[in-house]
Structure formats: C-alpha cells, structure tokens
Amino acid sequence: MTQEKLRVDADELIRSLQSGPGRPVPFLAxxxxxxxxxxxxxxxxxxxxxxxxHLAYVSYTSGSTGRPKGVCxxxxxxxxxxxxxxxxxxxxxxxFLQLAPVAxxxxxxxxxxxxxxxxxxxxxxxxxxxxxxxxxxxxxxxxTTLWLTAGLFHQMIDEQPASLKNVRQLLAGGDVLSAPHVAxxxxxxxxxxxxxxxxxxxxxxxxxxxxxSSPLPANRSIPIGRPIANxxxxxxxxxxxPVPIGIPGELYAGGDGLARSYLNxxxxxxxxxxxxxxSDEPGARLYRTGDRARWLSDGTxxxxxxxDRQVKIRGFRIELEETETVLSQHPAxxxxxxxxxxxxxxxxxxxxxxxxxRQPAPSPAELRQYLLQ
Numbered sequence: 001m002t003q004e005k006l007r008v009d010a011d012e013l014i015r016s017l018q019s020g021p022g023r024p025v026p027f028l029a030x031x032x033x034x035x036x037x038x039x040x041x042x043x044x045x046x047x048x049x050x051x052x053x054h055l056a057y058v059s060y061t062s063g064s065t066g067r068p069k070g071v072c073x074x075x076x077x078x079x080x081x082x083x084x085x086x087x088x089x090x091x092x093x094x095x096f097l098q099l100a101p102v103a104x105x106x107x108x109x110x111x112x113x114x115x116x117x118x119x120x121x122x123x124x125x126x127x128x129x130x131x132x133x134x135x136x137x138x139x140x141x142x143x144t145t146l147w148l149t150a151g152l153f154h155q156m157i158d159e160q161p162a163s164l165k166n167v168r169q170l171l172a173g174g175d176v177l178s179a180p181h182v183a184x185x186x187x188x189x190x191x192x193x194x195x196x197x198x199x200x201x202x203x204x205x206x207x208x209x210x211x212x213s214s215p216l217p218a219n220r221s222i223p224i225g226r227p228i229a230n231x232x233x234x235x236x237x238x239x240x241x242p243v244p245i246g247i248p249g250e251l252y253a254g255g256d257g258l259a260r261s262y263l264n265x266x267x268x269x270x271x272x273x274x275x276x277x278x279s280d281e282p283g284a285r286l287y288r289t290g291d292r293a294r295w296l297s298d299g300t301x302x303x304x305x306x307x308d309r310q311v312k313i314r315g316f317r318i319e320l321e322e323t324e325t326v327l328s329q330h331p332a333x334x335x336x337x338x339x340x341x342x343x344x345x346x347x348x349x350x351x352x353x354x355x356x357x358r359q360p361a362p363s364p365a366e367l368r369q370y371l372l373q
Contacts, residue, residue: 052076058263059105059201062319070263073108077204080256082113085229087209088145088169088195092118097143099124099134105201106147106174106315113145131155135163144168147197149315150175154346157181161188171209173197174315176303177222178346186214198224198303201317202272202287204257207231208301223300224293231255233301234286235293240277243294248304251293252286254279259287311340313348320350323371327352330370332362 029038056075060068082090096114098121100106114121122141129137135156138146146167148156153172156164161184164170170185170192177196185194199207210225217223227233235249236242243249254276261269276284292304309320320338327336335355342348356362362370 050075052079053260055260057108060103061201061317062322069265069268071105071201072260072263073105073201073204074260077257077259078108078112079116080230081109081204081206081228082116087197087206087211087225087228088171088193090114090117090119093144094119094168095122095142095144096120097122097124097138097141097146099129100147104315105205106149108205109147109171119145131159135160138163138167142166145171147171149173150177150312151314151346151348153185154178154181157185157188161185164189164192167192169193169195171195171197173224175312175348179216179222181346182212182222183214183216186212186216196222196224199257200253200287200289200291202259202289203231203253203255204259207253207257207289208233210300221302223296224303225300227253227255231257232286234278235295235301236277240274242278245295245297248292248294250307251289251291251301253289254284254286258285311348313340313350318350323350323352326371327354327367330354330362330367332356332358 029041031038052075054075056073056078058070058072060070062068090113094114094117096110096119098107098110100110102111111121113119122137122143124134124137137143144167146164146169148170150172153170154177158181164185165188167189168191170189172194173196182194185192194212196210196212197206198209199205206228208224208227208231210223212222232254234242234252234254236252237249252274258273261273272288273285274288276286290307290310292307293301294304296302311318311320318340320340323338324336327333327338330336333354334357337353339351339353340348341351352367354361354367
C-alpha cells in the first residue's frame, strides 16, 4: 500500500474516531519516524468520552479485485468477544499465548481475552516458529488457553500432540477441521476442552463456537455450533426468509459483535451489511457472510462451504479472483484461473492455470516472483 493511500486511510480513520458522542481527539503518530513527537506527548490518554460504539481498530481482509477491505470494529465488539461470554472460560488463572499476527483478527481474542479478565498474556517473539518451537513455548510458559488455525492444529496433532496435553482450552478454526485429526485430539488430550471456532472479521473474530466431544458424528463435518453470547445467527434463503432445519441457506450474523462498516467502501458496506429482515429494532443490521450452512436437528449449525469463490487456507481468507487478476497482468499471460485443491486431507493449497501468449511459457518460478513483486 502506498504512503498516499495510507495517508488517505489515516485521515478517514481520524474522522471515524471523531464521530459519535464526545467527539474525542485522537493522537496519530508514525511509529518508525515519529519518536520525538511521541516522547514529547503527555502521559495521560488523549481520548475522552469514548463509548462502546467508537472505533477500536481497522482490520484488513482480502478483496476480489485486489483491493483490501478495511473492517471497522468497535469497542463493543471486542468487549462482547471476551467479557461475559459462554464459549470459553476467561478467568484470571488462565494463561494465553499471543501467536497470531496483530493484523489477523484472532489476535483480538489472544490479546484482549487475558488483558480484560486479569489473566496472563504471553507474547510469542516475532517470526514464524517451527512446530517444535511452538510446542516448547506452550509447555515452558504453561499455556492454558490456545488458539490455532485449522492448518496449524492439524500439524500440531500430527507432530507435537504431547505439547498440548496441559492446555485446558484449545480453540481451532478459521477453516474446516479434519475429523480424523479431531478424533486423534480427543483420544490424546483427555483433559483439554476442544472448541471449533467460526466467524468472519466483520463480526469480531467469533460468531459461532462448538465444544467437540466424543463420539464424533459419522459421515459429517465438525459442526460450527451455536452463536456465542450477544450474537444472533440466521440461515436465510435468497428472499431473506428463514429456511427449515436441514435445508441449506446463507448464514447471516448480527448482534454486538457486528462491525460498523468497511472503511471508505460505502457501496460494499450497503451490499454486505443489510437491514435486519426480522427485527423490529430501528437500524438493526445483519452481515451476509457468504457462507452456506444448515441447522442440524440438535440445534447446532453445519458449515457447507462458500457461496462465492472465496476460500480459506491456513486460516486466511483468499479471494481467488484477486490472484487471477494479478496473474492475468503478467506480460505473457492471456488468461488465468486459480482454484483451491486439497489432494491430501488438511493440505489445502492454491493451484493456478495459465494460458500463455508466447512459448516457452513462463516458468512457475518466474510467476511466483511476479506475484511476490
């Protein structure tokens, strides 16, 4: 992202912070060049009159045209995630590991879960750890509550299951959990509460959670469970009407975790954050997740996949069109198609097919370097 684009987004962020009751005045500083400004600032927090509806942060997710979407999350959404909730215990005796990058919305759970409940927060050093390093850190610091993406969960169960034995609460998700890996975890981690967590960034990290127990349902995926506290979930048809139990529809989410909007994207905000078709509350909205799901007879929800072409790999949302757009701009490319393949369970990857305008066609190494640039 260019400095000019960052400046525009920063200006919009200030306007967002200044809106609403109290009109707080933010202090904005560039951390890599503004140390003198920071050193001369007062030690008293500059924001006064902040309410639950003020902006807490902007988290960027991928966009289908290569333009990231900034999700504006309020303080209410963060508090709703980790205070007086029901999907996990947030007590002062818990020890959390902050492993996710701060730009990834899972860090909201990892950071504010302990800090808003008097628990202990262990911050993992920068960089991507090996499985052995992660396992050693979990044991050394006595981590009791841990969040792992589905891909990392699968790898840890394969390679480092013993390091998870003292974890009291293991939350995994961001993608479909492998039933064989879950079964292995249930067999090996007798004292661990295993939780499948589901939710888009637009509804502050988690929308639904499911505590997994034996025996696992036969010939069915791991459910994503029920909505967490202060959250509403609906499965609707194309006419925004609720579907019966067992019938697939699109999952809509609402409640206190709902984001305010997309930053600088009013058209997209209007498309994705729609008027609540069932509630009589003025201004009530729902977020269209784009996920297909259905109610099961026990009251839990089963995730069935995406309605559009968005996929999740190792917990990160990826728009296939975004990669196709960049690949098609290569000088030797006429057309490009990208798909997600999972030739081995739990090993999902992107595969691109390119129709070249010249021979020899560009090599995979050349195309990877082009994408990196």
